[in-house]
Amino acid sequence: MxxxxxxxxxxxxxxxxxxxxxxxxxxxxxxxxxxxxxxxxxxxxxxxxxxxxxxxxxxxxxxxxxxxxxxxxxxxxxxxxxxxxxxxxxxxxxxxxxxxxxxxxxxxxxxxxxxxxxxxxxxxxxxxxxxxxxxxPRITETPDFKRKHDEIPARLIQDNPEVGSLSQCNACHRQAAEGDYNERQINIPGHGPWND
Ligand code: HEC
Ligand code: HEC
Structure with a gap:
């Protein structure tokens, strides 16, 4: 390096x-x-x-x-x-x-x-x-990130006009600006909270 x-x-x-x-x-x-x-x-x-x-x-x-x-x-x-x-x-x-x-x-x-x-x-x-x-480099292409986001279907990301891409953290993580990415704060537009 x-x-x-x-x-x-x-x-x-x-x-x-x-x-x-x-x-x-x-x-x-x-x-x-x-x-x-x-x-x-x-x-x-x-x-x-x-x-x-x-x-x-x-x-x-x-x-x-x-x-x-x-x-x-x-x-x-x-x-x-x-x-x-x-x-x-x-x-x-x-x-x-x-x-x-x-x-x-x-x-x-x-x-x-x-x-x-x-x-x-x-x-x-x-x-x-x-x-x-x-x-x-991308945050969204790091292994940790991918592992956490690989179950979200495309219709909620790319095909969702209110999201567009995983780079738009705050579209789903409503407290992202506060640095809080806790699952409880997730609210995906057109879908709601994430219960897996
Ligand atoms: C003119 C618009 C624009 C500005 C201003 C801008 N960006 Fe970006 N940035 C983008 C776009 C477009 C992407 C790709 C998003 C996507 O793939 O959906 C991106 C992606 C990124 C990513 C990767 C996100 C990921 O997918 O993991 C980082 C990190 C980043 N920008 C940092 C910065 C930094 C630091 C600045 C300020 C110096 C900045 N950006 C200013 C448009 C912008
Ligand atoms: C399309 C909505 C969406 C976008 C956009 C998104 N995420 Fe997520 N994120 C999720 C979902 C859903 C989970 C929970 C996945 C699971 O547990 O199965 C998650 C989980 C996480 C976690 C782990 C939280 C925990 O409690 O374990 C972090 C950290 C995280 N995301 C950060 C980010 C960052 C940083 C960005 C932007 C670069 C981002 N996310 C973009 C939906 C999204």
């Missing part, structure tokens, strides 16, 4: 200057330790991700889809997504930013996820969750 791109320097600076930007996991230590022991990592229903607290990020990255919590992808993945060339061809869209905005957002995303990895987030550290080499 060789990710020594300049952007990582920005992340490091961000980490140093933002040092204390919150823990991505809520609640108490005991709960976190329990999560670490389980392979499902952040996908566990007891895990609540930290809310997005950066207004610039929310504004620039939350208009076409929700502003995904930094903890949803490892830092290398955010670094890849935030490359200028990648932003210009962002999953088929143009999400280009000025250098100033890009640096601010990169710092925010990197600082949080590096912090998260250091806290022992099993998701960020699991190599099986790496999507490198398959185009831009």
């Amino acid at each position: 060789n990710h020594h791109k300049p952007i990582l320097t920005i992340f490091t600076i961000g980490l140093l200057s933002l040092g204390t930007v919150g823990l991505a996991f809520g609640d108490d230590d005991e709960e976190r330790e329990e999560d670490e022991r389980e392979s499902s990592g952040w996908m566990d229903s007891r895990t609540t991700l930290a809310q997005v607290v950066n207004a610039t990020y929310e504004q620039e990255c939350g208009s076409c889809h929700m502003a995904y919590q930094p903890g949803l992808l490892p830092p290398q993945a955010w670094a890849q997504i935030m490359e200028p060339a990648a932003l210009a061809n962002h999953y088929g869209d143009d999400a280009s930013l000025t250098d100033e905005l890009r640096t601010e957002i990169s710092t925010f995303l990197g600082a949080n996820t590096v912090n998260l990895a250091q806290q022992g987030n099993p998701y960020a550290q699991n190599p099986a969750n790496s999507t490198a080499g398959q185009g831009l």
Whole structure:
């Protein structure tokens, strides 16, 4: 793994200057330790991700889809997504930013996820969750995510005008913006709660 791109320097600076930007996991230590022991990592229903607290990020990255919590992808993945060339061809869209905005957002995303990895987030550290080499990384293509969503029929996703794709987390997870993906908060448009 060789990710020594300049952007990582920005992340490091961000980490140093933002040092204390919150823990991505809520609640108490005991709960976190329990999560670490389980392979499902952040996908566990007891895990609540930290809310997005950066207004610039929310504004620039939350208009076409929700502003995904930094903890949803490892830092290398955010670094890849935030490359200028990648932003210009962002999953088929143009999400280009000025250098100033890009640096601010990169710092925010990197600082949080590096912090998260250091806290022992099993998701960020699991190599099986790496999507490198398959185009831009996706939350929705990681093994943990797929396992949790493989029973939902297409008619409730792609063929559902109120959802469109699994990338629209908040269409079904009504508390997604609060970092709460608990099954009890699921309400799929045209279907309702999920009882499997
Ligand atoms: C102009 C609209 C637009 C903007 C602005 C935008 N995105 Fe996206 N983004 C998209 C589209 C379209 C997709 C693909 C969604 C799909 O497949 O349904 C996407 C997908 C993603 C994904 C992958 C989601 C998945 O499927 O797992 C990530 C991560 C992401 N965007 C991050 C960002 C970040 C970070 C920013 C801000 C720098 C940003 N986006 C700004 C349109 C946008
Ligand atoms: C079409 C609706 C839909 C969309 C869109 C969707 N999910 Fe889900 N999600 C579900 C359902 C249904 C489950 C429960 C699956 C099960 O338990 O069988 C689930 C489960 C989860 C879980 C595990 C929760 C638990 O209690 O175990 C997490 C975490 C999660 N989703 C995150 C996300 C994220 C992040 C996104 C966006 C990138 C997303 N989901 C998009 C429907 C959706």
